[in-house]
Structure formats: structure tokens, C-alpha cells
Amino acid sequence: MAAEDLATPRDRIAKDLEAVPRRPGSAKPDAIIVADHVTRRFGGMTAVDVHHLEIQRGAITALIGPNGAGKTTLFNLLTGFDRPNSGEWSFDGRPLSQLSAAKVARAGMVRTFQLTKALSRMTVMENMRLGATDQGGERLVPSLFPPLWRHREKEITEQAEELLARFKLDTKRDDFAGSLSGGQRKLLEMARALMTKPSTVMLDEPMAGVNPALTQSLLGHIQDLRDEGMTVLFVEHDMHMVRHISDWVVVMAEGRVVAEGPPTTIMQDEAVVDAYLGAHHDTDLGDDSLLGDDVLDELEAEAEAQEHRTQEDA
Amino acid sequence: MEWTRILINVAGEVFAPATAAYALAAIGLNIHFGMTGLINMGQAGFMLMGAYGFAIATMNGWPVWAAVAAGMAAAAVFAVILGIPTLSLRGDYLAIVTIAAAEIARYTVRSSSLTSITGGNAGIAGNDFKGSFQQLCPLPEGSWSLGPFQYSNCLSNSWWLRIVGWGLVAIGIVLVWRWMKSPWGRVLKGIREDEDAVRSLGKNVYGYKMQALVLGGLFGALGGMIYVLPSAVQADALGRTLTFNVWTILLLGGAATVFGPVLGSILMWTVLMFIKSTLRDMPGGVFSSTQAEAFSWVLVGVTLMLLVIFRPQGILGDRKEVMLDGR
Numbered sequence: 197m198a199a200e201d202l203a204t205p206r207d208r209i210a211k212d213l214e215a216v217p218r219r220p221g222s223a224k225p226d227a228i229i230v231a232d233h234v235t236r237r238f239g240g241m242t243a244v245d246v247h248h249l250e251i252q253r254g255a256i257t258a259l260i261g262p263n264g265a266g267k268t269t270l271f272n273l274l275t276g277f278d279r280p281n282s283g284e285w286s287f288d289g290r291p292l293s294q295l296s297a298a299k300v301a302r303a304g305m306v307r308t309f310q311l312t313k314a315l316s317r318m319t320v321m322e323n324m325r326l327g328a329t330d331q332g333g334e335r336l337v338p339s340l341f342p343p344l345w346r347h348r349e350k351e352i353t354e355q356a357e358e359l360l361a362r363f364k365l366d367t368k369r370d371d372f373a374g375s376l377s378g379g380q381r382k383l384l385e386m387a388r389a390l391m392t393k394p395s396t397v398m399l400d401e402p403m404a405g406v407n408p409a410l411t412q413s414l415l416g417h418i419q420d421l422r423d424e425g426m427t428v429l430f431v432e433h434d435m436h437m438v439r440h441i442s443d444w445v446v447v448m449a450e451g452r453v454v455a456e457g458p459p460t461t462i463m464q465d466e467a468v469v470d471a472y473l474g475a476h477h478d479t480d481l482g483d484d485s486l487l488g489d490d491v492l493d494e495l496e497a498e499a500e501a502q503e504h505r506t507q508e509d510a
Numbered sequence: 511m512e513w514t515r516i517l518i519n520v521a522g523e524v525f526a527p528a529t530a531a532y533a534l535a536a537i538g539l540n541i542h543f544g545m546t547g548l549i550n551m552g553q554a555g556f557m558l559m560g561a562y563g564f565a566i567a568t569m570n571g572w573p574v575w576a577a578v579a580a581g582m583a584a585a586a587v588f589a590v591i592l593g594i595p596t597l598s599l600r601g602d603y604l605a606i607v608t609i610a611a612a613e614i615a616r617y618t619v620r621s622s623s624l625t626s627i628t629g630g631n632a633g634i635a636g637n638d639f640k641g642s643f644q645q646l647c648p649l650p651e652g653s654w655s656l657g658p659f660q661y662s663n664c665l666s667n668s669w670w671l672r673i674v675g676w677g678l679v680a681i682g683i684v685l686v687w688r689w690m691k692s693p694w695g696r697v698l699k700g701i702r703e704d705e706d707a708v709r710s711l712g713k714n715v716y717g718y719k720m721q722a723l724v725l726g727g728l729f730g731a732l733g734g735m736i737y738v739l740p741s742a743v744q745a746d747a748l749g750r751t752l753t754f755n756v757w758t759i760l761l762l763g764g765a766a767t768v769f770g771p772v773l774g775s776i777l778m779w780t781v782l783m784f785i786k787s788t789l790r791d792m793p794g795g796v797f798s799s800t801q802a803e804a805f806s807w808v809l810v811g812v813t814l815m816l817l818v819i820f821r822p823q824g825i826l827g828d829r830k831e832v833m834l835d836g837r
């Protein structure tokens with residue numbers, strides 16, 4: 197077999213992104229999302245202030261940054277759930293900045309929420325079916341005539357069953373979503389988003405609360421999505437996962453994009469280390485209460501960054 | 511005590527026009543609250559639109575179908591006007607705006623400056639607007655008895671009105687049953703649970719909420735028409751108490767169920783009649799008629815409280831579903 201055939205989609209994307217400069221706001225060879233001068237202020241504080249950002253089509257881009265960096269707010273803006281104070285962006289060449297959340301979703305950009313939104317008093321299957329598109333029975337009058345929509349409903353159910361099996365929720369099919377565990381709800385939300393057959397998925401901390409064994413398979417699913425040609429943008433605090441699956445990493449701090457680069461080298465970036473540890477340089481790390489997961493993650497990141505630097509120096 | 515008379519009174523309530531009118535209004539409120547999660551605190555306002563729209567159109571010589579359409583159109587316009595500013599906001603705003611709008615509507619139609627159109631304070635006498643509806647009656651003139659129940663065939667509190675009222679209830683039940691099982695009903699249910707989630711899946715949440723608000727209002731309007739047809743149109747009979755009763759009926763029967771509104775209405779009015787008649791007939795005249803009336807309403811209030819505490823899902827609701835809410 198020729199060498200090109202062996203190249204995985206991941207390698208191909210890595211090659212595409214090789215020439216992209218490792219600095220905030222760098223242009224991508226094939227950008228699906230292009231955002232300019234996006235700002236969002238809450239009272240006096242600026243939650244998001246992104247000068248320029250491009251997201252490569254068909255790649256997995258991780259959006260990382262300390263708590264309160266503005267990642268969720270940026271997601272909300274891009275997906276029409278919040279309105280910016282200024283700025284515009286386009287998706288697939290089409291300006292999106294004025295569209296409602298529903299229209300953004302219909303344009304093919306679908307998101308999940310950091311705080312899961314399972315529809316509790318609906319069954320898992322009903323949740324899934326709700327995600328489907330092109331169901332004429334969702335209109336007031338046709339809904340009264342089942343023959344008009346029964347066929348599509350069957351297709352939708354099959355599509356849902358397939359996804360539920362993929363996400364190991366098939367045994368929960370007829371349970372109320374409200375009876376699922378936190379991790380299962382995350383899975384359901386992601387599966388439900390995929391029911392819309394999006395071209396881009398935006399996942400806000402999809403792994404939070406999902407057990408390690410399942411995380412492995414979830415990571416696999418996300419990579420599968422990419423391999424099928426979907427663009428994935430996800431927020432994640434766990435650097436192992438970010439390194440494991442992402443093709444490109446965008447780092448935010450205090451509302452701005454402070455660094456960009458491939459996952460293997462991003463943590464060596466001076467700006468990233470500052471972003472993560474800046475807030476703690478002058479705190480007493482001997483205080484036990486500070487040793488929450490976030491701080492530990494940050495310390496880990498710092499340690500890794502130093503490791504990389506020593507390696508490079510050597 | 512005359513138990514037979516009391517029981518006949520009670521059984522008469524089961525199929526009284528007012529019971530059907532309340533059931534229709536509760537079916538509408540069920541589309542709002544049970545299916546979509548919209549908190550409409552002004553269902554009486556929609557009933558008022560239906561009643562006045564129908565009565566005024568009839569007085570101006572419109573045929574029955576056009577008068578019914580006028581009443582429903584008035585309710586639909588009312589719904590759209592209330593919905594435009596509130597449906598994109600959090601749920602509480604709709605509750606506040608509907609209760610206020612229903613009161614504004616009531617004060618408007620009873621204001622003396624509109625006496626020439628709405629009859630002002632006195633309202634519209636039955637004979638001024640019932641004629642065309644009664645003319646449609648296919649039954650022979652006179653009255654008819656079914657066991658102990660004797661009513662006029664076509665006039666006022668008639669068999670004809672019962673047939674139409676309960677016929678509408680039946681249609682309402684079938685429609686709601688269909689809608690609840692349909693993909694359209696599924697979207698509404700999703701909105702009830704979490705509208706942002708539904709929005710994130712590409713559904714036009716605002717449009718769906720508007721559809722539900724208008725649709726439920728239309729059932730309210732029909733209920734309003736049936737409500738006034740046995741007697742007269744009177745603004746103060748279409749006020750907050752009416753809204754409160756419709757809510758009690760819906761919660762009693764079970765929100766988000768198909769038969770809840772009908773069961774709730776029948777139960778509420780039979781029990782109320784039972785208590786009222788029993789108290790009135792107590793030996794020694796312990797309760798006067800007005801006291802009996804007042805006391806039975808106290809009991810309704812207590813029942814509603816007990817219901818919300820011990821059976822929040824209502825009689826027909828699924829307890830499992832309601833308990834999930836607490837998580």
C-alpha cells in the first residue's frame with residue numbers, strides 16, 4: 197500500500213495545519229468559522245474580546261482556558277444564544293451574526309451545553325426524536341394526520357436507535373431522561389445534537405462527569421465524527437483528552453484568544469502558562485482549599501510545560 | 511334531607527352546559543400549561559373575548575358561524591397581542607401580562623363609555639344574542655325529560671346547548687389526544703421542559719409558543735361562548751374567579767393528560783353541588799343558602815391545597831413524571 201493511503205484523516209489535517217503560524221488569530225487553509233472583533237461585555241467586565249478567529253473545516257479544535265475565560269460565552273455568541281456588543285462572524289461563508297439560535301442550528305452548527313439540558317420528563321427516545329430534522333409532523337395541522345408523517349418517524353426512530361447504540365444508551369431507550377445519571381445525560385445531549393445531522397458540532401465540556409471507560413469510547417466517537425467530515429469545536433479542561441484527540445488548540449484567557457497551535461506544543465507557549473498560572477503566582481499554594489481539581493490541573497499543565505521546555509533545551 | 515333531590519342536582523351537573531364550558535376552557539389551558547408550560551393566568555380573558563365577540567357579532571346581525579368566528583378571532587388577536595412581547599421572555603412575564611390583560615379586558619367591556627356596544631356594567635341580556643343559536647336547533651319545540659332531568663329542547667339552558675357544548679368538548683379531546691401523540695406535541699413538550707435545548711436543535715420556539723397560546727385561547731373562547739349561552743353575558747362573571755376555577759379543574763384532573771380537563775370539570779362541579787345542597791338541607795337550618803355557597807368555595811380552596819401537596823400530578827397524571835421535576 198502506498199504511503200498516502202496509510203495516512204489517517206488526523207495526519208492529513210495535521211499536514212494541512214502544519215504551515216499555520218502558531219499565533220492568536222492565524223488564518224487557516226480552509227476555515228469554516230471566521231470571526232472578527234467579537235466582543236461581549238457584562239456590565240463593566242469584558243467576557244469576550246476576540247479580534248480574529250478561524251476554525252479549520254473538518255478538524256477537531258479544542259478551546260481551552262481557565263475558568264471564566266469566556267469559552268462558554270463565545271459558544272453562546274457563535275450559536276445565537278447571546279448577542280454580542282460588536283463583531284461579526286461567518287459560517288461556511290455565510291454571515292451568521294444576526295441569526296437566531298434555531299436558525300444557526302438549521303444552518304448546520306449545533307451545540308451542547310456545559311450544564312446539560314436533558315428534557316427530563318421525556319423519554320430518552322423522545323429526546324432523540326426531537327433532534328431530527330424534516331419531520332413534517334412538527335407542523336400544527338399536518339400533525340393531526342399521522343399518515344403524513346409516520347414514514348419519516350420510522351426513519352427517525354431508526355436513526356435514533358443507531359446513535360443510542362453508539363452511545364451505549366440503547367437500554368435506556370424508554371426511561372425518562374430525568375432518571376439518567378449526569379454522565380448519561382451528557383451522552384444523550386451529544387447524541388441528540390447529532391440527530392440534526394450537523395456539519396459542525398460545538399461541545400461545551402462533553403466529558404465532564406463521564407466515567408473514564410466511557411470517555412475512551414466517547415473520544416473515539418468524536419474522532420469518528422471528524423473522520424466522517426464533521427467539524428468539531430469543543431471546550432475541555434482535561435489536557436490529556438485535548439492532546440489525545442484534537443488537531444488544533446485555541447487558548448482563551450480573560451476573553452481574548454492568547455495562543456493557538458497544535459496540541460503537542462501548545463502548552464509550551466509562554467502565554468498559555470501565564471493564562472493558567474497568572475492568577476495563582478501570588479497565592480499561597482500551601483492552602484489546602486486551593487488544591488481543587490482546577491488548580492491541580494493547572495499545576496499539572498505547568499509541570500508539563502516545563503517538561504517540554506527542558507526537553508527542548510536538552 | 512332529601513337525598514334523591516340532592517343526587518339529582520349533583521347528577522345534573524355532570525352534563526350541564528357550564529361543566530362543558532369549563533372543560534373547554536381547561537382543555538385550552540392544558541394546551542398552554544400542560545403541553546407547553548405557558549403559565550396563562552388570564553384564561554377568563556380569552557373566554558371573555560369569545561363571549562363578547564360572539565354576542566356582539568350576533569347582535570349586529572351576523573349569522574351564527576360568523577359570530578363564532580368573530581369570537582375566536584377576538585381571542586386569537588388577544589393571544590397574539592399578549593404573546594408578542596412576552597413569549598421571548600422568561601415564563602413569569604406571560605403570567606403577569608395575562609392576568610393584567612384579562613382584567614383590563616374586563617374593565618374595558620364593562621366601562622360605561624362602551625355601553626352602546628357591550629352593554630357596559632349590565633352586560634348583554636340573553637335574549638339579545640341567543641336567538642340565532644337557538645334557531646339552528648334541529649330539535650322540535652317544547653321540552654323533553656330524560657329520567658328526572660327535564661330541560662327545554664332549544665331555549666337557554668337547553669338540550670341543544672348541551673349537545674353542542676359536549677360535542678365541542680369531544681372534538682377538543684380528540685384533537686388534543688392527536689396533538690399530544692404527534693411530533694408537534696413533542697416539540698411543545700420539549701419547550702415545556704427546556705426551551706433552550708429545543709432552540710439548540712433548530713426549532714423556532716417562539717413560533718411554537720405562539721401557536722400554543724393562540725390555540726389554547728381559541729378553546730377558551732369556545733368555552734366562553736358556551737358559558738354565556740344558558741344565561742347572559744356579564745363582564746364580572748368573566749373575571750379572576752373564572753380563571754382560578756379553570757386552573758383548579760386542570761390541576762384536579764391532571765395537567766398534560768387528555769381527559770384531565772373534562773374529569774376535573776365534572777368532579778369540581780358535582781362535588782361543589784353536593785356540598786352546597788347538603789349544607790343547605792341540613793336540619794335546623796344551620797347554614798343559610800349564601801353561607802352554604804361560601805363554605806363550599808372554602809372547601810374548594812382547601813381541596814386545591816391538599817391536591818397540590820399530596821397529588822401534584824392531579825387525578826389522571828403520572829406521579830413518576832411529576833417527581834422527576836424535583837431533580
Ligand SMILES: Nc1ncnc2c1ncn2[C@@H]1O[C@H](COP(=O)(O)OP(=O)(O)OP(=O)(O)O)[C@@H](O)[C@H]1O
Binds near residue numbers: 238262268
Ligand atoms: N450572563 C452573565 N452575566 C454576567 N456575567 C457573565 C454572564 N455569563 C458569563 N459571565 C461572566 O463572563 C466570564 C466568562 O464566563 P464563561 O462562562 O464564558 O467562562 P468559561 O470560559 O466558560 O468558564 P468555565 O471553564 O468555568 O466554564 C465570567 O467571568 C462570567 O462571570
Ligand SMILES: [Mg+2]
Binds near residue numbers: 267268269400
Ligand atoms: Mg464554560
